[in-house]
Amino acid sequence: MDSRPNPPGPHGSPSPDDLDTLREAVRLSPDNAPLRQQLGEKLLESGLPDEAEKEFRRALALAPDRVPLKIGLARAFLQLGKRSHALVLIEDIVQQPGAPALAFLLHARLLFHMGETAAAVAEYRRAIDLDPAAADPELASQLGFNADPETSERIEGRLRARAGDAELPQPVEVERPRLTFADVGGMDDLKEEIRLKIIYPITRPEIYQAYGKSIGGGILTYGPPGCGKTFLARATAGEIRAGFISVGIHDVLDMWIGNSERNLHELFEQARAHRPCVLFFDEADALGASRGDMRQHAGRQLINQFLAELDGVQSSNEGVLILAATNAPWHLDAAFRRPGRFDRILFVPPPDAAARAAILRLLCRGKPVADIDFEHLARRTDHFSGADLKAVVDVAIEKKLREAMQSGAPAPLSTRDLAQAAATLKPTTREWFATARNYALYANQGGLYDDILKFMGLA
Numbered sequence: 284m285d286s287r288p289n290p291p292g293p294h295g296s297p298s299p300d301d302l303d304t305l306r307e308a309v310r311l312s313p314d315n316a317p318l319r320q321q322l323g324e325k326l327l328e329s330g331l332p333d334e335a336e337k338e339f340r341r342a343l344a345l346a347p348d349r350v351p352l353k354i355g356l357a358r359a360f361l362q363l364g365k366r367s368h369a370l371v372l373i374e375d376i377v378q379q380p381g382a383p384a385l386a387f388l389l390h391a392r393l394l395f396h397m398g399e400t401a402a403a404v405a406e407y408r409r410a411i412d413l414d415p416a417a418a419d420p421e422l423a424s425q426l427g428f429n430a431d432p433e434t435s436e437r438i439e440g441r442l443r444a445r446a447g448d449a450e451l452p453q454p455v456e457v458e459r460p461r462l463t464f465a466d467v468g469g470m471d472d473l474k475e476e477i478r479l480k481i482i483y484p485i486t487r488p489e490i491y492q493a494y495g496k497s498i499g500g501g502i503l504t505y506g507p508p509g510c511g512k513t514f515l516a517r518a519t520a521g522e523i524r525a526g527f528i529s530v531g532i533h534d535v536l537d538m539w540i541g542n543s544e545r546n547l548h549e550l551f552e553q554a555r556a557h558r559p560c561v562l563f564f565d566e567a568d569a570l571g572a573s574r575g576d577m578r579q580h581a582g583r584q585l586i587n588q589f590l591a592e593l594d595g596v597q598s599s600n601e602g603v604l605i606l607a608a609t610n611a612p613w614h615l616d617a618a619f620r621r622p623g624r625f626d627r628i629l630f631v632p633p634p635d636a637a638a639r640a641a642i643l644r645l646l647c648r649g650k651p652v653a654d655i656d657f658e659h660l661a662r663r664t665d666h667f668s669g670a671d672l673k674a675v676v677d678v679a680i681e682k683k684l685r686e687a688m689q690s691g692a693p694a695p696l697s698t699r700d701l702a703q704a705a706a707t708l709k710p711t712t713r714e715w716f717a718t719a720r721n722y723a724l725y726a727n728q729g730g731l732y733d734d735i736l737k738f739m740g741l742a
Contacts, residue, residue, distance in 0.1 A: 468511075
């Protein structure tokens with residue numbers, strides 16, 4: 284028998300056997316928070332942030348004040364793209380005495396993603412002052428720490444570009460989605476709003492022209508993460524067979540002064556060159572944060588550029604259909620809500636029971652299933668997002684795979700399998716509503732968040 288240790292996974296990540304050993308140890312000692320922390324960290328190293336999030340949450344239930352567990356959960360959130368969730372945790376940690384260098388490093392990374400480069404620079408410096416080993420060469424380069432001071436000049440945490448400093452922006456991919464509204468479970472009212480604003484002007488242009496209504500404009504969707512905002516945007520493009528350009532903050536933000544504005548302009552120009560085209564901005568609050576909250580002149584300039592592009596100051600936006608999604612509409616500058624910009628702001632709530640049943644049917648399509656009672660499962664998954672429901676199916680499938688490996692024969696998914704999987708998960712939307720409730724109750728100018736109050740039964 285070979286007694287050599289199992290080889291590590293790719294790039295030094297733990298081997299599957301290492302993870303299985305840790306999982307078994309946690310199963311035998313479920314109340315051991317340090318052991319769950321170790322498993323969570325190994326899962327992050329293995330590129331399994333979904334599982335890591337669950338482990339860190341379970342460990343925090345056992346040791347709610349343990350800072351390394353909060354940092355681990357924030358790292359999992361960051362890998363999953365849940366930046367607002369990560370920011371809430373990290374902001375609390377860095378305000379505490381004795382916060383570790385890793386917390387400041389994560390804070391710097393989150394602030395940079397949000398476009399607050401000057402604040403990111405300050406937090407990065409705090410991190411490496413506390414622990415020089417915490418240095419992150421990639422982040423340091425993005426923040427301009429490695430720039431030659433003789434050829435470049437820092438302004439408010441960003442660099443003034445000189446000749447030859449920055450590369451020209453690379454064109455982003457123009458997709459041709461095959462998804463349609465038939466692939467989106469529920470959301471019937473939301474689909475109808477999008478049809479009136481975006482789809483019918485393309486498919487029945489003569490009616491809109493009769494009323495002098497141009498083809499274009501914007502819709503901003505907001506709500507808890509994982510409820511299908513991005514999926515719906517792709518399906519919208521598929522409905523009208525339009526091009527689709529998905530824009531993340533990394534496609535826009537640049538450390539060189541002026542380059543972020545140029546990147547944003549080029550994205551709009553690319554959409555105009557491929558009209559009809561849906562231009563979709565994910566995490567719109569990161570690009571369109573309230574100017575009143577900004578200390579950086581450069582950040583305000585980017586917002587002004589964004590508004591000018593929406594208005595079509597230099598080029599017509601006819602045939603450019605602009606969708607945006609945000610988890611935090613309260614951080615978006617009010618100017619974006621004026622007519623002609625994002626003049627439709629639509630709340631995307633967690634799916635209702637009928638929508639949950641429809642989503643589960645779509646998720647189970649093409650998989651071996653028995654006679655599943657989707658309506659029963661919908662009742663058992665109140666407040667679950669679409670992403671939560673996908674996690675339910677994934678957990679159930681993982682269990683069936685383990686059983687199949689032991690028995691040697693695959694068995695179909697059953698109602699019981701999915702119900703048991705659902706019982707192990709909690710809806711992730713509750714954290715979002717805890718924050719949204721305060722804004723809806725105390726910062727609801729013009730009734731903007733009335734839909735949140737109605738959904739929560741507070742109206």
